[in-house]
Amino acid sequence: MRIGMIGTGTVGATIATKLVELAHEVKMGARAAANEKAAAWVEAAGAGASAGTFADAASFGELVFNCTAGVHSLDALAAAGEENLAGKILVDVANPLDFSRGMPPALSVCNTDSLGEQIQRAHPDARVVKALNTMNAAVMTNPVGGVVFVCGDDADAKGEVTQLLGMFGWPPERVVDLGGIDAARGTEMYLPLWLSLWGALGSPDFNIAIVGRP
């Protein structure tokens, strides 16, 4: 499959590398076509990897990942172009963490709205699936156990993302469907607890599992 990657950071590079390993063609998009991080990733990832602008990546992909920093996601996806995202699955991995007022970061949107919902509203013809935003990049494509959450308004899109997550190492029984895209509020608002846990555990390479009465 041809996949567009919006974002050149650690999350984008980690997922893009995994997708290339899985024999997908991936175009990594940046604000400008000439981007050092994207070029370095293409060099390292090898065959199947290419780079371009946000719009190039979105146009190229049959499926698109948003892995930008959450406070820049709406701008980056606007640059990617509504017409290049229409009808496509848009996997939103971003968290709206605002580091501008120091640590710990606050969320730039939460409680009665979420970044996932904002993206779906800004791109009504895209099929937004929020996923993978509750863990560190290294855990996304190399799971340590526990669960991964998906939510979105398009059931078929969630099904396709669940298949893709299977190839990342997440069996279907560990993919938890939380419902519509408004459930992104919950997965994004988990981030402050996740950041506290990172501090308490001394490592970001953890995840949460669900336990209950048998």
Next chain:
Amino acid sequence: MRIGMIGTGTVGATIATKLVELAHEVKMGARAAANEKAAAWVEAAGAGASAGTFADAASFGELVFNCTAGVHSLDALAAAGEENLAGKILVDVANPLDFSRGMPPALSVCNTDSLGEQIQRAHPDARVVKALNTMNAAVMTNPVGGVVFVCGDDADAKGEVTQLLGMFGWPPERVVDLGGIDAARGTEMYLPLWLSLWGALGSPDFNIAIVGRP
């Protein structure tokens, strides 16, 4: 130990019953001294159980639990009286869920503040420990596995609460200390995800465990 219970709902009654079973003396406090739910609880719980006003309960307790609905907690604790809470451990189990605008509830405080911090600021001489607010009442005193979080600015208070949690069925290795009371933001902001999980799992009798690389 003598324990004051602020709140007569399911959470308060569940914890108060467990405390009486553990041979503690518990006074359940309500807004008015004559409260049907508190009276019914005293009748059911038997020896060691008594009831009174919020101030009666706080005055009685060597340790006090806040199990009121979060949007009413500050009022209830003001009625309990700063002088009746001074120097005491105040275990805050409440979540600031605002059901007034329908389901799912939003949080009445979050992101850059939390109910736990508001309570600590309103009662600077109390030793506030946020705990047990990330699970259903039935799971608090009858654990299904997973972890319970504690946070607060007084390390000795967290240690005493950890001992009490041990008597509820939480061994020390499953009590995760998240740091100061500002970490209450994370455990309270987990509630929207918890509510989504309740919907996805079809039962509130679950908890989260931490998994990581060995």
